[in-house]
Amino acid sequence: MGQAAVAERLRASGVRISPSGVRYIWQRHGLETAVKRLQALADDGADALTPDQQRLLERGQLSARLAQVKVAGDATPGKTSATGAEGEGLSRHELILHVAAERFAAHGYDRTSIRDIARSVGLLPGSVYHHFPAKEDLYLAIHREGFRRVLERVKAAAAEGSDPWDSLRRACQVHVAGMVEGSPVDRITGHSLAMIGDHTLYDKIIDARRAYEQVFRDLVAALPLAPGVDRALLRLTLLGAMNWVSVWFNEGKRSPQEIADVMVEMLKKGVAG
Template identity: 35%
Template structure:
């Protein structure tokens, strides 16, 4: 399922894209509340009014940053599993892509997964929840396809895996503790030994 939204595939526009990049950086560094439109405009080298021309409000700017990141992450995982048929290998490839995406990309992509729902701006909460649900639906299917013991709760397994794979945002640093891909591989190996048939 592909998400359809006019903001998902913006028309080429250097001003708009520059604003998205700057906003992503400042939202990640300062937090959503602390990064003001004035700060974002100044960092992008434009007038504050121009931000409202492109996005209408700070919430809409935040949504565009958030949505683009979520769509990129989803595309990355879909590409990773596209040509793989074996259930455990598909699951592993998706897990690797998930971790690599969180650690290789900008802070907005990380915000999609580390900001708890009760901290979402009220005006955006429903859209953000839908964005996350569409992404996680990939893992729902992947976990459903795994050959597991009958008493394994697949819902809890999925939540535990995504939680574990998202946590390296807080501790991972390049050159220490292996690569993002190797970490995902270790997690999946431990799970498979513990719950696989």
């Protein structure tokens, strides 16, 4: 129940309190969101929640977990930000994108259904179809959003470089970090940079991919290189190496930033003794 409904229920039972008074009490006890109140009820006993309340709690917990990996400032334009007025986490649109990206990354496009995604989000399949008419639309929306986010971050990072090599290094840091540490949307977009099995789907994201690769084309074009170096092959070699990091990355050894630094340093200085 919301604060107004609680105040009305209390007034009907003889307790005079305003909605803002209810919220003040909730805040004092760490119960200011519906998810926190449901968790408190759940802690009182396994059978304290109805099935609908349990689904709402699970959705809120998932939303909070996804919000932790959501990069600040990358909310979808026109959508609710990661933390709303009641602190309930991601908007339904964003939540569907994140959960779908997780399932596509874990199980593949063909082995993931809208029903699977809806179950993970805590919605009925019809609610997912309300936002995305088909699975293909959802898959493409994930990639477009992912490309938009990484394009903004890479451009901003490169602009802070002190010279062409430093700009490339900073851009590569963002790219590799997104591949292994980013949100599910970031990770699946990065994976598609390396490979995608469905060429029909690939053709529909090619413009977004080309816009992103143009950033690296410009960065490589600005490098002071030896005469005769094939800049296109150099760019493709670097992108291919970075895209493969997600396959062999082992947390606890080199950080994504360190990996990017070493890759660029090897390109710059070479590896011959």
